[in-house]
Amino acid sequence: MALPVEEWRLCTARRWAALEPALRERLATASLHDMLRLGCGLLRPEAEAAALRRLCRRVRAGKDPAAARFYREEGNRLFGRRHYGAAARLYSQAAALWSPQAASHELPGSPEVSVCFANRSAALFHLGRFEVCLEDIARAESHGYPDRLLPKVLLRKAECLLCLGRLQDAADALSVVENKIAMDGIMTSPTHQTLLKKLSQLKIKIHEKESCPEPAQEACGDIQRKLEIWEENDSISGASSSLSLNFDRERGRHLVAAQDILPGQSLLKEEAFVSVLCPGESRLLQDSSETVWDTRATNADLYCHRCLRQLLASVPCRGCSYAKYCSQNCADVAWEQYHRTECSLGALLLTLGVFCHVALRTVLLAGFAEVSRLVEWSHDGDKDLHNAEARCKHLSEAPDTRAGTRGIPGCNDDGQYQSSYQAVFNLLPHAEKHSPEHKFLCMLSVVAICKQLQEAGLEAAVLNRESSEKWSKPKACEKTSGELSPELKTMAEAMLRHVLQLQCNAQAITVMQESGSGDGAVVDKKPVRLATAFFPVLSLLNHSCCPNISVSFSGTAATVRASQPIASGQEIFHCYGPHRCRTRVAERQQLLSQYFFECRCQACLDELESDVKSVVSMRNSFCCPSCRAPMQGEDMLCCSNEACAISVSRESLSRRLRDLQQQIKKALELLRDRKADQAIKMLLKCQMDAGKFLSPEHLLMGEMEDHLAQVYATLGKWQEAARHLERSIEIVEMHHGPSSVEIGHELFKLAQILFNGFAVSEALSTIQRAEEILSVHCGPQSTQIQELQEMKTCLLELPRSILQRT
């Protein structure tokens, strides 16, 4: 999803192959500036641009009343079956698909949208989310909710206020309903009768609560919060003073410990300069004739388009169906900063992939003035090629450490490195290392975006020159073809630079997302890629396959913590993906080639030197179907037991592995349909099969144990669940190490299971272990640590009788 869709990649590849060899040669060696100027005209309106338009038609990014109706009805259906969470989500999808009232731009939304909000408020009420329910009721009212339906919603408002203990407000809301009913005249229909009955019941409830108020809840401000050691660095924004920025020719810019660092110590807290939510797969339809609407939730349904906060009751954009926000404020800020330009480009941006989208948003956030200043500056650098080199040399040879960070690329004149557009601009685009075809694809994609901006009359908005009012429709440009303006060319050049930078500098923002139905007592979470972002300070960290830090995210902010002791003078290393615990050295080197370097970390050096087969490959390998000894070889695998001498093709075992994964998937679907017994049977059969050809330490063996634990937990069979999870933990530990964040998450699950099964002493010791590991990786204030502490408090307060029983 980072790169454009395959059809567009093929289309540009064909164009590249058909170019004159001389032009190809010139493009291959041109600077970004010259490349763009040479290539602008190569996006032919009747050929490439038309093909791209066809591809965009497959993407649904605009309003669609038919789809809206479908989602609302689906929501009603699930509401009827009491799946309130899923119903709320479908109402959100419906709300985003209705077009706002065309007649008036003053009144936001439409009665249809208001019905979605009102229905959603009912679902939220059943979920016990009273505050959000009230917000939705207010939204329904302000979007022109039909008058005759109002009493029901107002009663819900009173009920919500009652549940929140706001008795006076509840009573006030009730009298509003009463007045309304009185004004509307006598009501005789059955629905009105139920309403009246409900009204009198509520009145009684309020009266009861008033006469015997509940004891005030004691404020729970007793949570011990360890104070984190934090002293901000003078010259690197967001970094701790225990780090320093160094530069040499071999390693480039990098961060080093300026003093001894303890595990768990915060090293960096950085807000993303720019981030773009990664859309879900189902946004891209395979076939434009497809009329089946997908009800599966995508990232766009679950997280705020701007701040990445989890959505419960989203606020839809008025112009498109793909941007949903956590609040009106986020919607307004996003509109001001970038979405007024992006809104109508949804289908194009989804087709061209997240990297292009990040590149566009980066220049929009920076603003034209700053972009053009730095683009100009980079041209000066191009003219004097030796300039940069001379500067490097000077720095690497500089004996005076007090020269500090002054002159390091990306630092300002005071030698400060800040999370700014200047820092983003100075990340290396490695323009000379990308393949010419790839650069051509990126160039045509960027030009396509700029052309569409020009055609849609958005150029003024891009250049921050729009003075007209907020919601006014941009006027379409008169001349729809032709050259890009010089200003747009400058923006395009910067965007091209950013797309190329992203290959090495894109940072994924991941979150732990609940998987499965989410209604179990044990929450199973998996890491999910949520967004792609530029973090200019985090980008200073070099890669190692055995990193000494851990990164966690909250919204669009990243926190880096030491995952082990780091001695003063040691370099701080981040893992870009291939970790020594999970991937073989050859595969790691292959994966890292996209970053244009050969990893020389300790793990790689050790493994490349020794002839011994990597431990990882042994763990994730096949075993002999006959005697279960490890299998060896490449395409043809032979049993390592000489007496056995069985040989099988790797392909046939791989096929068996894929079949097994399919079966496991089916078992999980059974679990989702609440057929736990069948799911167990199927998983046990999978385990049997797997034992015949997978090594006992294979990660999949652990995954099956993990799934079994999950099924038993849904049945309340805590002991069985714990037993299976413990086996899964053993395997996870072999792959990721005993103090890895993965083990932390597994222990967290085990703690929940033991807690539910009242296995008090085991639960307490597991909580302790999980706390120690997770506080290093996620910090003492993470939600998981808080949940663990709540469990502990609860267990320690259990009556003695229960404690003795265990």
Ligand SMILES: [Zn+2]
């Ligand atoms: Zn938000």
Ligand SMILES: [Zn+2]
């Ligand atoms: Zn929009």
Ligand SMILES: [Zn+2]
């Ligand atoms: Zn390495």
Ligand SMILES: [Zn+2]
């Ligand atoms: Zn054998």
